[in-house]
Amino acid sequence: MSVYDFTVKSSKGEEISLSQYEGKALLIVNTATKCGFATQFDGLEKLHQDYADRGFEVLGFPCNQFMNQEPVEDDEMENVCKVNFGVNFPLFARVDVNGSDAHPLYQHLKKSQKGTIGSDVKWNFTKFLVNQQGEVIERFAPTTKPEKIQPEIEKLLK
Structure with a gap:
């Protein structure tokens, strides 16, 4: 199974097949606009802009499981991210990344790349790097700044 086999919801509630990203490298991130790590939106956007023409995409999945740091509705959240960041x-639509209601995509991501202490996502801005075949190849902690991931992206896009 690959990341491309999953379906997610857009912030407007539409079903989106991740197969539309087939052949691209991805960085999948659980985001939150009220999180202390929200300053990483700038770096994530820079990665997205710098590598989009080489077959790379950043995909954001808002999550409200960590201290209510994504309290706004999906359509409002998208606007906040565009305007403020x-x-x-x-x-995409807000998802659970842990627990019995964890989105199947996140169940797959966590199974593919466990964290240093178990497989649960520990906080917002945990990042999963996916190669062009849809395989999860690396997991980065919330404290890992997007620019530190750049060398790994470069390797994938060679």
């Missing part, structure tokens, strides 16, 4: 990369 200049985000143009795709943002």
Whole structure:
């Protein structure tokens, strides 16, 4: 199974097949506009802009499981991200990343790349790097700044 086999919802509630990203490298991130790591939106957008023409996309999945840091509704959240953070990369509907209601995509991501202490996502802005075959190849902690991931993206896009 690959990341491309999953379906997610857009911020407007439409079903989106991740197969539309087939052949692209992806960075999948659980985001939150009220999180202390929200300053990473700038770096994520820069990665998205710098590598989009080489077959790379950042995909944002808002999550409200960590101290209510994504309290706004999906359509409002997308607007907040565009206006306050200049985000143009795709943002999807809010998801659970842990627990019995974790989205199947996140169940797959966590199974593919466990964290240093178990497989649960520990906080917002955990990042999963996916190669062009849809395989999850690396997981980055919330504290890992987007620019630190750049060398790994470069390797994938060679």
